[in-house]
Amino acid sequence: MLLELHVDKGMKILIVDDFSTMRRIIKNLLRDLGFTNTMEADDGTSALPMLKSGSFDFLVTDWNMPNMEGIELLRTVRSDPALKDLPVLMVTAEAKRDQIVEAAQAGVNGYIVKPFTAETLKEKIDKIFERLES
């Protein structure tokens, strides 16, 4: 309960996934958690201009997407002076150990493997913002 005070429910969140069904699921789960200020993009190339112009507070992204994959989006965000501190949560079916290590090295803040539960999403978001606070 105490933790929830740290997370700003009004923060602006970008959800990036090439499957609109998964975007809806994540959007619904976030809404259940109280986060209603969400926007969507269907891959890295459409997400990037939104991130650059949209003052987002949090990025939730898939990995396996056409044109620009999530890992590439993460690297681009980290190398952009204006975006480099944006918290990034990866929600993906990619389950190879190498890939998780790769994402960690690229500076991901959290990693969730699909299929996942509402509890996992909540737990990871809390953890990310708890760490950013301290």
Place this chain on the structure above:
Amino acid sequence: MENDANGMNSQLDLARQLVEHLEAGDDESADLVLRQLRAPYERELFDELGKLTRELHEALNSFRGDSRLVELTQDEIPDAKERLNYVVSMTEQATHRTLNAIDEGLPIAESLNQRAQILTESWTRFRGRKLSVEEFRELAQELDSFFLTTGEETERLRSLMSEVMMAQDFQDLTGQIIRRVIRLVQELEENLVGLIRLSSARMEPDGKSRQVAGKDAGSGEGRAVGPVVPNTQDAASEVVSGQDDVDALLSSLGF
């Protein structure tokens, strides 16, 4: 040059002889001269044919040597069948999960609706002062139990609805698997087209289509491949078994 000139001269001589023989009506000699005239062209044709045969042989050998077709037929086609089977079972599971939630939720909704109707009737009679004291006592009891269970039951309905929502994640997961199989089918098609091009002898020496196919072949380092499917090559690489595994790995990296 000299040879060519000599060749020309002898061809010219032979041609003159041919005309003489034909004019003399000596068919046998004319035929002989005609064969001599034809000889150099036949040699060229055979040489050309020999060259083509050799090229075809080499092209076929190299194709066989590094062909993705072998890999495709040995590992990836059987894997593709497994992947599609997995899609069938995933969609089946998702459907059952959805229907189970509905099976449980519908009676709850129906009973809430029924009890609300009965209460509405009694309440209307109460407002019209048509309720006896005994009936009023009953209504009060019914209301008590209704209030008690409604909170619980609507909470159960909410949780069943989110169960239905989460079950829809199959569309993303199976979609990724199906797209992977589509990529495989495309690659297979390109390789088969390459093979046909080779056997039709109008092939390009470099086998362009094969190179294109090779470029996006397999699962290179870091490349996204979608969900892990059991009983396929996916299981050969080191994969995590679930969120707990991911958390353990990340915490070992200082997360």
